[in-house]
Amino acid sequence: MADSSTPIAGRNGVVVVKPSSRSRDGEKGFRTYEVHQRERVGQSTEKIKPIQLISDEYRLDPYPALAILRENYPCYRDWLGNSYWLTRYDDVSSVFSDDANFETRPKAWYYDREDFGRDLGGELSVLTADAEGTDAYATSVAEMLADGMRNNGEGDLARDFAARFPLELLARLLDLPEAARENFFAAYWRAQRGVSWMPELQQDGHRALAELVDMFTPLVEARRQAPGDDMISAMVQLEVDGGPVTATDVARTMLERDHETLHGSLANLWYLLLTHPLEFEKARAERRLMKLAYLETMRHSTPVLCVHRFARQEVERFGRLLPEGARVVCSAAAANRDPRIFNDPDAFVVGRRDMCHREPRGQYRADGLASGIAFGLGKPSVHPAVPEDRPRSRYAINRDTVVDASTVLLEKLGDIALAPGAEPILTALTVGEMHTCWQLPVRM
Helix, strand or coil: CCCCCEEEEEECCCCEECCCCCCCCCCCCCHHHHHHHHHCCCCCCCCCCCHHHCCHHHHHHCHHHHHHHHHCEEEEEECCCCCCEECCCHHHHHHHCCCCCECCCCCCCCCCCCCCCCCCCCCCHHHHHHHHHHHHHHHHHHHHHHHHHHHHHHHEHHHHHHHHHHHHHHHHHCCCCCCHHHHHHHHHHHHHHHHCCCCHHHHHHHHHHHHHHHHHHHHHHHHHHHCCCCCHHHHHHHCCCCCCCCHHHHHHHHHCCCHHHHHHHHHHHHHHHHHHHHHHHHHCHHHHHHHHHHHHHEEEEEEECCEEEEEECCEEEECEEEECECCCCEEHHHHHHCCCCCCCCCCCCCCCCCCCCCCCHHHHEEEEEEEEHHHHCCCCCCCCCCCCCCCCHHHHHHHHHHHHHHHHHHHHCCCCCEEEHHHHHHECCCCCCCCCECCEEEEE
C-alpha cells in the first residue's frame, strides 16, 4: 500500500498531518490529546466537575469554583471544554508573557474571519489619536452623563453611566455624526458580544460587522479628503501593506479594541465603593486614593475574567505535556485572589499595601502601574511610565479615564448612595462574557 497522509484540522484551528502508518525511518507523526493526556487512576478531580465551569452558578459567581481549582488543581484538564485551566498568579502571568510558546488569537479568529480587514489599533498615529482624544473628551462626556442623571433626580450608575460612557467617548474619538451614534452603539456592542461560543450571538455579530462596514464607508472617503484629529483620519492616512485603508479595516480595528475593561471597571468600581461605605470614604477623600480604589477593583473584581492562550508547539509545563494548539484558560479572576500573592485576597481594601507590582519571573512593569492581572489591556508596557515619543500605556490611560469620570460623579451628584432596597450584584450575561454590575440604582 502506498504511503498517504490526511490533513486534520482540530477545533483549536491547528492542522496536522496524520501518516497512514508509523514510518520505520524515525518519523514520529503526531500524538493526540488522548494519547499523552489520558487521565489515570488517582488523577480524578472529585472536588470539581467540568460542567461547573459553564454552569449558571459560575456565571453568577465564578470565585468559589476558581478557588477549588487554584488550591487543588492548578493546571486543570477540562475535558468538556477541551482546555487547560491555570489559576495561580505566577502560572497565569508566566503563560501570559510567554510569546515564544503561546499566542493570543484575535477576536476575528473566533468569528472564523481572520481575513476580515486589518487591525490598525497598534499603529503609533492611531494610538496617539486614541490617547489624545480620550484625554480631551473624557471629562466632558462624564459631565454630560452625570448632568442627565442629576436632572432626572435618579439614575442607574451601571446602565446610565458605566455602560454609556465608553460608547459616547468612542463616538467622539471617531468623530461620528450625531445622527449615526445610536446605530453605531448597537452594532458595536453586538459585534463585541459576537466573540462568543453561542451561535445566536455569533450570527448577530456577523450582521453587526457588516453594518459597521456600511457605516464607516462614507466616513473613510470623507476623512481621506478632509482629515481631522480623530481615529478614522489617523487610520486612512496610514501607509500600510495591502493598499489603502478601507472601511473594513476600520471595522476590524473596532472589533479588536478592548471595550470590556473601561465599561466593566467603571461599573465594578462603583459597585464596590457603594457596597463598602468605609472604603468609599477613603476613596473620595483625594484623587490619589481613588486611583488606588481603581487598582484594587481591577484586582478584586476584574471584569475580564480570563484570556485564552494557545500553545504554538508541544510544550511541557506545570507537570503536563501541552500539545500544539492546546487552549490554555488563564484565569485573572483566580490569580488576582491568589493567597500566595495577596493577604486576605477576598477583601476589597482601598490603599492595599501588598498590591502586586511584580510581573512574571520577577520583572517589574516599565509603565509603573501597580495592579493585578488585567487581560483586556494587553501586556504591560515596556516603555517608561510617561514616554516622550508615544502615548502612555493603555493601563495608565484606562486608570486615568476611570478616575476622571469618577471625580466628575462625586462633583456632580454629591452624596451619592445606593437607592433604598437596592441589592446589586456582579454577574455575566453569558458564561465567558465580562463579569460586571448591570444594575446599580442610586439616589443623590
